[in-house]
Amino acid sequence: MTQNIHEQNHAKNKTGSVCPGPTTVRGKISIRNVTKNYDPDGANVLALDNCSIEIEAGEFCVIVGPSGCGKTTLLNAIAGFHGISSGEIYLDDELLCSSKKTAVPSADRIVVFQNGSLFPWYTVLENVVYGPDVQAKMSKSQARKAAEELLEQMGLRGILHSYPSEISSGMRRRVEIARAMINNPRVLLMDEPYRAMDALTKTVMHKHLLDIYDASCKTVFFITHDLEEAIFLGSKVYVMTTRPGKIKKLINVDIPRPRDFRTLSSEHYRELKLEAIEAVHEEAKKAFEAGERELA
Amino acid sequence: MQASGENSTKESVGKEEKLSSVELFFYRLKLWLKSSRPYLMVLGLALFLLFWYVTTEVLALPRFEKLPGPTVVLKEWLSRDPDYGISIYTPEYYQHIMKSVMRVLQAFGLATVLGVPLGLFMGWKKTFKDYSFPILETLRPIPMLAWVPLAILMWPSRESAIIYLTFLAAFFATTLNTLLGVESIDEAYFRAAQCLGSKPRHILFRVVLPGALPFIFTGLQISMGVAWFSLVAGEMLAGEYGLGYLIWNSFIMVQYPVIVIAMVTLGAIGWASSSIIRFVGSLLMKWKVREAGL
Numbered sequence: 001m002t003q004n005i006h007e008q009n010h011a012k013n014k015t016g017s018v019c020p021g022p023t024t025v026r027g028k029i030s031i032r033n034v035t036k037n038y039d040p041d042g043a044n045v046l047a048l049d050n051c052s053i054e055i056e057a058g059e060f061c062v063i064v065g066p067s068g069c070g071k072t073t074l075l076n077a078i079a080g081f082h083g084i085s086s087g088e089i090y091l092d093d094e095l096l097c098s099s100k101k102t103a104v105p106s107a108d109r110i111v112v113f114q115n116g117s118l119f120p121w122y123t124v125l126e127n128v129v130y131g132p133d134v135q136a137k138m139s140k141s142q143a144r145k146a147a148e149e150l151l152e153q154m155g156l157r158g159i160l161h162s163y164p165s166e167i168s169s170g171m172r173r174r175v176e177i178a179r180a181m182i183n184n185p186r187v188l189l190m191d192e193p194y195r196a197m198d199a200l201t202k203t204v205m206h207k208h209l210l211d212i213y214d215a216s217c218k219t220v221f222f223i224t225h226d227l228e229e230a231i232f233l234g235s236k237v238y239v240m241t242t243r244p245g246k247i248k249k250l251i252n253v254d255i256p257r258p259r260d261f262r263t264l265s266s267e268h269y270r271e272l273k274l275e276a277i278e279a280v281h282e283e284a285k286k287a288f289e290a291g292e293r294e295l296a
Numbered sequence: 297m298q299a300s301g302e303n304s305t306k307e308s309v310g311k312e313e314k315l316s317s318v319e320l321f322f323y324r325l326k327l328w329l330k331s332s333r334p335y336l337m338v339l340g341l342a343l344f345l346l347f348w349y350v351t352t353e354v355l356a357l358p359r360f361e362k363l364p365g366p367t368v369v370l371k372e373w374l375s376r377d378p379d380y381g382i383s384i385y386t387p388e389y390y391q392h393i394m395k396s397v398m399r400v401l402q403a404f405g406l407a408t409v410l411g412v413p414l415g416l417f418m419g420w421k422k423t424f425k426d427y428s429f430p431i432l433e434t435l436r437p438i439p440m441l442a443w444v445p446l447a448i449l450m451w452p453s454r455e456s457a458i459i460y461l462t463f464l465a466a467f468f469a470t471t472l473n474t475l476l477g478v479e480s481i482d483e484a485y486f487r488a489a490q491c492l493g494s495k496p497r498h499i500l501f502r503v504v505l506p507g508a509l510p511f512i513f514t515g516l517q518i519s520m521g522v523a524w525f526s527l528v529a530g531e532m533l534a535g536e537y538g539l540g541y542l543i544w545n546s547f548i549m550v551q552y553p554v555i556v557i558a559m560v561t562l563g564a565i566g567w568a569s570s571s572i573i574r575f576v577g578s579l580l581m582k583w584k585v586r587e588a589g590l
Contacts, residue, residue, distance in 0.1 A: 113488065122506075
């Protein structure tokens, strides 16, 4: 029965599944012909080669590719941590960065980092309050109240006054997502946030992230090299080539939302996974044979 | 598996919150007394005193026979009517201590007030570091004793020259450790702070400063150590009061037990000042204390 729905969707809709929550109007990212050269030791390294990606407002976009293919380079350019060599990136039709302009990091594009970046010197609550506090958007007590409510919703009530070092890595990621979400960003940039986690923890984290996505419909730009994760989470999955990073393939994941672990055993999920594996395997092999060291 | 992991974290956090800090202190004291550590400490101290006593007073070995033994020193130290004028009952003893402590406090305070902001700024602004770091690195290895003639020429009084020497040593240690502290902060924290909408002042006070704090306090402990070191050297050369002066003067006046009294006093005060810095550090860095699982 569900299988039928999948197939119908697949036939009529080539744009990937849509978020069931509120309609999002902001957070459209347009990446046009972006190229990035690194010049670390005199050797000119081409990290990104003519990448173009269109992300609709509220879309869950996943970039998947072998280690060192320039995924993080792309994310860092959107976040504003470094510039690009040519091309443009637009956020809601405003120029974010080009070869002449580096984006300025801002609370409308918040990054969830690979190794976590909760401030260890602040408690969970202080970390979540940080954004509203420094932006002076609300009073301290309002910010505190909002943070407590958000953490409560996310099931993190018991650890408000713990320090990040006292809670599990899964909890830390959740707090980090809460710290981002309280600022109501236009885009959530996630840089392999679940990389170092064991498979069981990952499934819990995925479900948690999907719940948040389904409820908020924020644009998500998610980087990973885990294919299963990519297809389970994403609406559109872009496969990138080995360095220089190019977009090799776009996979529309039209599995309807909300998704849960049953999705993982559906026929359609497996088909899409196979499609992705075929695309990625070739690239992973190339990367392995080239024996290149990972670039951040 | 995942669920049980998270539950146990919650429980242990809960337990920690139930224990007040006083209870925690006594709990740890009880654990410490149950372990072998305090008894080994006492034993080590006893063996050291025994060695001192036997070599100087019982056997009076060659090269040791001139040194004051522990009983002589202790008798002098606790005497109401000391042979050489220095014991815990004489005001002179406390004058020397106060003089040295005040000098160290001034020098250490100045070094902290100047060194911490300088180090923070050097670590935070790379251009500023490019200007200042080479000078710092050239001046830093110059031994404090080499500064003595210039210090005497530079400053109007002996007193200010001594404080200057003491300050200089402490200042380099503080600045360098603060700088290392800032550089040890993971780039991800800076990026996260930027993403969350920080202005430069937020980065300075809410990322750079707390992130560097563990290194700063290590630096302050080193700084306090070298401050005492330089102070005693300065007092020996140019002082009129103070524990360093007392040591050197007692040597010239052949009042050997007083030398040992002043040395042990220096050791005790140095140890106490380090403990105070550690204590203040643990108050300011609760997160670090809890991270260590204490």
